[in-house]
Amino acid sequence: MMTEREESLKMIRETAREFSRKELEPISAKIDEDDFFPVELFRKLGKLGFLGITVPEEYGGSGLGYDAQAIVTEELGYSSASFSLSYGAHSNLVVDSIYRNGSEYIRKTFLPKLCSGEMIASLCLTEPGSGSDALAMKTQARMEGDHFILDGSKTLITNAPYADLMLVYARTGDSFTAFVVLNTDKGVSKGKKFSKMGMRGSPTGEIYFDNVSLNVDRVLGKQGEGKEIILSGLNAERVILSFIFVGLARNALEVSLKYAVERKQFGKSIAEFELIEEKLANMYTRYETSKLLCEKALVEIQNDRMNAIDSAAAILFTAESAEYIAREALQIHGGYGYVKDSGVERLLRDAILGQIGAGTTEIRKHLVASNLVKYFRKNKSLPK
DSSP states (O other), rough: OOHHHHHHHHHHHHHHHHHHIIGGGGGGHHHTTTTOOHHHHHHHHHHTOTTTTTTTGGGTTTTHHHHHHHHHHHHHHHHHHHHHHHHHIIIIIIIIIHHOOOOHHHHHHHHHHHHHHSSOOEEOBBTTTBBBBBGGOOOOEEEEETTEEEEEEEEEEGGGGGGGGGEEEETTTEEEEEEEEEETTTEEEEEEEOOOOTTTSSSSSEEEEEEEEEEEGEEEESSSOOHHHHHHHHHHHHHHHHHHHHHHHHHHHHHHHHHHHHHHTTTGGGSSSSHHHHHHHHHHHHHHHHHHHHHHHHHHTTTOOOOHHHHHHHHHHHHHHHHHHHHHHHHTTTHHSSSSSGGGHHHHHHGGGTTTTTSSHHHHHHHHHHHHHHHHHHHHHHHO
């Protein structure tokens, strides 16, 4: 017999799956082909209670946890990884962070609009000269009287072209501070929208800050706490975003099974050929292992435990596996998989971002190894 919590999560999955299959999947090819961001469909996630899923009801959210957010991310990722990426950037990277770190003023002022979808959000961390080394940022905020003056630029920002609210990190002297910045603030402007290889339809662009005056009440947390806020959110970000690629991999595996069963060559289904069997077996094994790693890491962040090893390992293996599974899906489909109308080649192009965004594969390997060594030196054993 399911618990009340399990019943709730089952309902979330059913609702997210129905939305994904009935409303998102039919336009997924258009999203990719036209680099189209369906704003109204995105706002509909707010009506379903998904945009503020980890935020308490008093601030306009659904009062659920990261497990519910992961379910929505996975189901959206199945039909459109790019749409799921924009969802994760808004719901996890910004909305969840504002709830966890924001003052009561910031929570009450901005969360209801972010949870409803009235406002679309972007996390602004990456700069032209600092990617993996995020703390090498040059964007600065200096104090003038009772205001901060923000100057600098951010690039490769998810949702930037449509963002109404931005969570911006800047240098404040020798430390870093997070600010809530609005698209309507004087001195804020947007640069070009990037045309990308994959994840098309998830708008990515540049944002500039030229002498933007911000009241002190726009500081997220406290002045100088920006580094801690960045680090505190990274584990959750890696885990939640990994579920995009769980969903993508499930799609790739399912379409491969369908094609392998139906496709006939030399008088029999290609699913009966040993080489195709090997591919399907390896794809399934990597998919199931990815799910287990992600679910293990999800339990850690759900219980508010900072576990850099599990979160980095989860997205490291899941992203690599999603790309592998998508590539094998294309190989199983042969020439048909290479044709855009099949939708299979899109899965591969979208999967590739998994090893670049939210920290590269190389950074994740460093995080796993360095934290593992640190733990072993202290405890003389593997983490439990």
